[in-house]
Amino acid sequence: MAEAFWYLRRAVPWTALLGGPALGSALVLLVHRWESLAGLVLPLVAVVAAAAAAFALDEPSAAVTTVTPRGRRWAHTARAVAALVPLGAGAALLLAAPATLRGDLSDWLLTLAGLGALVLCLGLSAAVRQHPGAGGAIAAAVVLAGLTPLVLGVLLDLDPPYPLPQLSDGLRAMWGVAFLGGVAGSARLLVAAGPR
Amino acid sequence: MRFTLPEIRRASLTSMVGIEARRFAKHPLFVIGVLAAYGVAVWASTLDTATSGGEVHVEGVLAHPIVPAFFIGLTSLVVAASLTRSTDVAAEAMGTAPGSEARRTLAVAGACVVPLVAGLGWLAELFVIVAVRGTHPNELWFPTVNDGYVWCILLALGPVSCLGGGLLGVLVGRWLRFRGAAVVAVVVVVAVDMLGQMPYAYDDDRASFRLWVPWAMFHAGGATEEELNGIPAYSQALLPGNPAWYLVYLLVLCALAVVGAIWHDRGARTPRVRLVAVGLLVAAIGCFLLAALTGISDVVISGPIDQAG
Numbered sequence: 410m411a412e413a414f415w416y417l418r419r420a421v422p423w424t425a426l427l428g429g430p431a432l433g434s435a436l437v438l439l440v441h442r443w444e445s446l447a448g449l450v451l452p453l454v455a456v457v458a459a460a461a462a463a464f465a466l467d468e469p470s471a472a473v474t475t476v477t478p479r480g481r482r483w484a485h486t487a488r489a490v491a492a493l494v495p496l497g498a499g500a501a502l503l504l505a506a507p508a509t510l511r512g513d514l515s516d517w518l519l520t521l522a523g524l525g526a527l528v529l530c531l532g533l534s535a536a537v538r539q540h541p542g543a544g545g546a547i548a549a550a551v552v553l554a555g556l557t558p559l560v561l562g563v564l565l566d567l568d569p570p571y572p573l574p575q576l577s578d579g580l581r582a583m584w585g586v587a588f589l590g591g592v593a594g595s596a597r598l599l600v601a602a603g604p605r
Numbered sequence: 606m607r608f609t610l611p612e613i614r615r616a617s618l619t620s621m622v623g624i625e626a627r628r629f630a631k632h633p634l635f636v637i638g639v640l641a642a643y644g645v646a647v648w649a650s651t652l653d654t655a656t657s658g659g660e661v662h663v664e665g666v667l668a669h670p671i672v673p674a675f676f677i678g679l680t681s682l683v684v685a686a687s688l689t690r691s692t693d694v695a696a697e698a699m700g701t702a703p704g705s706e707a708r709r710t711l712a713v714a715g716a717c718v719v720p721l722v723a724g725l726g727w728l729a730e731l732f733v734i735v736a737v738r739g740t741h742p743n744e745l746w747f748p749t750v751n752d753g754y755v756w757c758i759l760l761a762l763g764p765v766s767c768l769g770g771g772l773l774g775v776l777v778g779r780w781l782r783f784r785g786a787a788v789v790a791v792v793v794v795v796a797v798d799m800l801g802q803m804p805y806a807y808d809d810d811r812a813s814f815r816l817w818v819p820w821a822m823f824h825a826g827g828a829t830e831e832e833l834n835g836i837p838a839y840s841q842a843l844l845p846g847n848p849a850w851y852l853v854y855l856l857v858l859c860a861l862a863v864v865g866a867i868w869h870d871r872g873a874r875t876p877r878v879r880l881v882a883v884g885l886l887v888a889a890i891g892c893f894l895l896a897a898l899t900g901i902s903d904v905v906i907s908g909p910i911d912q913a914g
Binding site for chain 1: 634638641645648649652653665668669671672675676679680683687783784785787788789791792793795796799800803
């Protein structure tokens with residue numbers, strides 16, 4: 410365990426990981442001040458927290474890590490645990506949002522879990538293929554994809570896939586499948602990574 | 606005697622712009638963004654509709670430029686930031702090569718003509734869709750609004766926003782070195798844009814001052830069953846401000862982004878560039894004030910627009 414902490418403290422880009430929740434906390438403050446922004450800002454808090462998790466899997470020296478005694482699986486597993494930090498911070502930020510605007514917290518947690526699991530799976534997929542610095546691309550894709558339903562909603566009168574104020578049964582099922590699929594995909598990638 | 610050096614320099618910059626433009630156009634994120642913008646335009650023309658005399662029309666057309674601004678403009682921000690930073694890995698080699706950081710910056714800035722052209726293509730697609738399906742007689746469009754206003758709104762919020770997204774990406778790529786800087790820029794642009802205009806966009810006295818943001822809405826309302834922010838049900842509104850000066854304001858902001866990105870190169874901080882920067886800053890303030898204080902003085906409300914379906 411101590412080795413894992415030592416490794417994570419030095420190997421993980423904590424500034425990028427914690428930058429997402431820091432940005433999210435500024436957004437939550439905005440909702441406290443301007444309630445009309447809740448429909449845009451609360452989904453953005455969840456999306457930014459999930460996007461920050463993508464940086465946990467960034468491994469600039471992947472070729473070296475692969476041939477260390479502990480191997481890739483250990484390193485990737487440790488990094489996957491680190492990815493829970495921005496997700497946990499995101500959950501805390503959603504909890505801190507005004508309850509009357511936020512709606513159902515359990516729905517937000519499910520949304521965040523689904524987003525986080527998908528990001529983790531994408532990050533691991535890039536890490537296994539030794540793409541250094543894929544976190545930035547994944548984070549950008551997550552933020553743009555996460556905002557897309559809100560933009561389309563302006564034009565097309567579509568319900569966004571966020572609990573504003575709560576998820577429909579179909580959306581709950583969708584985020585549940587995203588979570589389970591992301592976790593299963595991540596587990597498979599970790600197993601396939603092997604000790605080396 | 607005539608020297609050939611200036612011609613060689615021009616040719617060199619043109620070649621660099623060409624190379625960067627090809628890299629821009631081939632970037633997967635940009636390609637996805639452009640395809641999404643073009644696809645959503647078609648999708649919106651089938652879902653966002655109104656009826657009159659039994660015919661189905663496109664509805665809320667002046668709200669549609671949000672599509673290229675988001676799908677092309679914001680993806681261009683990320684792509685341009687990535688292209689700008691991509692030469693950093695070879696900084697030492699670049700230092701011994703002819704040219705300078707300012708020149709490389711100019712090359713990527715020149716490549717931002719790619720999102721501008723993509724935005725113009727989207728506008729052409731919108732005109733084709735409107736020509737095929739037509740607009741409701743009460744729609745806020747050329748027959749009911751000053752032609753100049755319509756052109757300026759469409760150009761400012763569509764193609765020029767695409768260009769601005771790319772140039773902002775160049776600025777971010779030059780100045781912000783931390784991981785995920787482009788993502789943070791996207792989130793900040795979206796949040797500032799909404800925060801900068803939403804709280805007072807419908808305030809009669811202060812609505813024009815929303816125009817300081819890089820993407821200000823001019824169109825509001827539409828398919829709502831109840832009155833919203835003073836706009837009657839099933840009606841649209843054109844918000845106060847001068848779209849022509851707003852278009853100029855955005856173009857000045859684009860130029861400021863280029864100068865700001867070039868300013869990162871200490872060797873390029875000449876008195877001339879400083880003068881240009883100060884001049885653009887003054888021009889931006891002037892254009893914003895003209896955009897806010899002239900043009901449409903009160904909210905223009907359309908007649909009721911029957912919803913299809």
